[in-house]
Amino acid sequence: AQSVSQHNHHVILSEAASLELGCNYSYGGTVNLFWYVQYPGQHLQLLLKYFSGDPLVKGIKGFEAEFIKSKFSFNLRKPSVQWSDTAEYFCAVNRMYSGGGADGLTFGKGTHLIIQP
Amino acid sequence: GAGVSQSPSNKVTEKGKDVELRCDPISGHTALYWYRQSLGQGLEFLIYFQGNSAPDKSGLPSDRFSAERTGGSVSTLTIQRTQQEDSAVYLCASSFQRGETDTQYFGPGTRLTVL
Numbered sequence: 001a002q003s004v005s006q007h008n009h010h011v012i013l014s015e016a017a018s019l020e021l022g023c024n025y026s027y028g029g030t031v032n033l034f035w036y037v038q039y040p041g042q043h044l045q046l047l048l049k050y051f052s053g054d055p056l057v058k059g060i061k062g063f064e065a066e067f068i069k070s071k072f073s074f075n076l077r078k079p080s081v082q083w084s085d086t087a088e089y090f091c092a093v094n095r096m097y098s099g100g101g102a103d104g105l106t107f108g109k110g111t112h113l114i115i116q117p
Numbered sequence: 118g119a120g121v122s123q124s125p126s127n128k129v130t131e132k133g134k135d136v137e138l139r140c141d142p143i144s145g146h147t148a149l150y151w152y153r154q155s156l157g158q159g160l161e162f163l164i165y166f167q168g169n170s171a172p173d174k175s176g177l178p179s180d181r182f183s184a185e186r187t188g189g190s191v192s193t194l195t196i197q198r199t200q201q202e203d204s205a206v207y208l209c210a211s212s213f214q215r216g217e218t219d220t221q222y223f224g225p226g227t228r229l230t231v232l
Contacts, residue, residue, distance in 0.1 A: 049220055103173055104163075105162060105221060107160035107161075
């Protein structure tokens, strides 16, 4: 069974600090990788995704993530965080079926990020 | 266009009662997923629909849980004889599922409280 590990459950940073949230997955096949964000009181929104191609992917709001296949990692980064980035961040993985379509997402436990002004 | 919608937004029920949760996916999305979000377990996959069939029910936690989808659109998740451990936010997601790529878009969820 596939699994996703997020190493930091709670992160507190000051505005303008750099951010890196770790994500490792356990699965031997071809996977799709995602980062979702949940702002306070809002539903899950897609930050960015990786399916294939350039392992460095850019998402919304200045976020990026790098897929390192040899390390089974998909870490999320942002060079300079803002107070509005305070949220819960989830790494997720799924796989494509051979006939098309994709199975359900396996999520990490999430990282609660607090940005202090 | 409209996103994924779910109803009700909140549901409080007594232990032992049955509940039905509804999901309206994004128009044209062929795939539909149900997840559960709870403090102890995080986000868990429950069931996946492709059209009206459910090729993957592996995440349903017990036989008290069932789901159906009609007309390739609306889906209902039914929990029979609810237990306190069923209290959670139930999330629905849908996706277009064409080609080699796929992104799931989530609804706001239904918060279920079992007293």
